Amino acid sequence: MSDSAYGNFPKVELHLHLEGAAPPAFIRGLAKEKNIDIHRIFDDAGNYAFGNFTQFLQVYEATVETLKTPEDYHRLTLAMLEQSAVQGVIYTETFLSPDFCGGGEVAAWREFLQAIKEAADIAETRDGIIMRGIVTAVRHLGPDKAKAAALCAAETVGDWLVGFGIGGDERIGRLKDFSWSFDLAREAKLHLTAHAGEWGGPESVRDALSLGVERIGHGVRAIEDLALVDHLAENEIVLEVCPGSNIALGLYPDWQHHPIERLMERGVKVTVSTDDPPFFHTTMSYEFERLADSYGWDDDVLRTLNETATGVAFCDEPTRARLMKKLEQYQ
Numbered sequence: 001m002s003d004s005a006y007g008n009f010p011k012v013e014l015h016l017h018l019e020g021a022a023p024p025a026f027i028r029g030l031a032k033e034k035n036i037d038i039h040r041i042f043d044d045a046g047n048y049a050f051g052n053f054t055q056f057l058q059v060y061e062a063t064v065e066t067l068k069t070p071e072d073y074h075r076l077t078l079a080m081l082e083q084s085a086v087q088g089v090i091y092t093e094t095f096l097s098p099d100f101c102g103g104g105e106v107a108a109w110r111e112f113l114q115a116i117k118e119a120a121d122i123a124e125t126r127d128g129i130i131m132r133g134i135v136t137a138v139r140h141l142g143p144d145k146a147k148a149a150a151l152c153a154a155e156t157v158g159d160w161l162v163g164f165g166i167g168g169d170e171r172i173g174r175l176k177d178f179s180w181s182f183d184l185a186r187e188a189k190l191h192l193t194a195h196a197g198e199w200g201g202p203e204s205v206r207d208a209l210s211l212g213v214e215r216i217g218h219g220v221r222a223i224e225d226l227a228l229v230d231h232l233a234e235n236e237i238v239l240e241v242c243p244g245s246n247i248a249l250g251l252y253p254d255w256q257h258h259p260i261e262r263l264m265e266r267g268v269k270v271t272v273s274t275d276d277p278p279f280f281h282t283t284m285s286y287e288f289e290r291l292a293d294s295y296g297w298d299d300d301v302l303r304t305l306n307e308t309a310t311g312v313a314f315c316d317e318p319t320r321a322r323l324m325k326k327l328e329q330y331q
């Protein structure tokens, strides 16, 4: 178990990138096995080294160079789920990229997805943690690659692969250029989310809303436009807030300046996730600890985060009922 005060507190996480959850030692091990030299992405202490968001994306993509086969992804998924279960996570929705898993080819993607799902089954039996997948397009790779990712998602939609979204560099291109992919995903009955309002301002959040998303990845810069904040609150658009990620990447200088509490006080439904935990030196337990310390949030407020997340999780209703029951049992 985690040694944090919140280690045993059950947690529901909706925003986690699979490669972004790779422990540095795991990636070093794979690089060694495959004779790939990626020492440049680590600092002297062996942690991922980057100074800003652009460099973060470069380091992220360098880690992906070591992840070549479905078997690699199977091992990564097991490592990620073990790490999350230790933090008390009972449910994790994880972003998966067909661009990295088979180069956007549907047949190859099916093999990667199968390997990831098999690992998820093992971890669920072993640790009780439930995982569901969201295909994510990578924005800076452009709309054509996103179409391939959306096609992969539409071909494999089901009770495990439940959503479609987009991440990557929000400063590049406009979300409306990806509407074909979001329309296809919606027609295939995938749930929708998009990263917005992290490196882009309120207009970027509005662009995401016009794609018909149910949730927004980050979304925190909506705070710069109170009419937009009210719109999010009234329409119950839920934010997947990742405070530790935002602070580690320099979006806000510290927890006191982070807008999560102001968003919540104005009625926006928020959830809390880690995004890419080893990159940002965070865990779900650490996020809960910092929320409690920074804003004086008691267990009831933290429980509300879990209940909100469970309510908008993209899983089917029996799974949601199981999660609610697990949360109630801890009261």
Ligand code: ADE
Pocket (backbone or CB within 6 Å): 017, 020, 060, 167, 168, 169, 170, 195, 198, 245, 275, 276
């Ligand atoms: N991919 C992994 N982490 C990300 C983040 N914080 N923003 C956008 N894309 C990402």
Ligand code: ZN
Pocket (backbone or CB within 6 Å): 015, 017, 167, 195, 217, 275
């Ligand atoms: Zn993210």
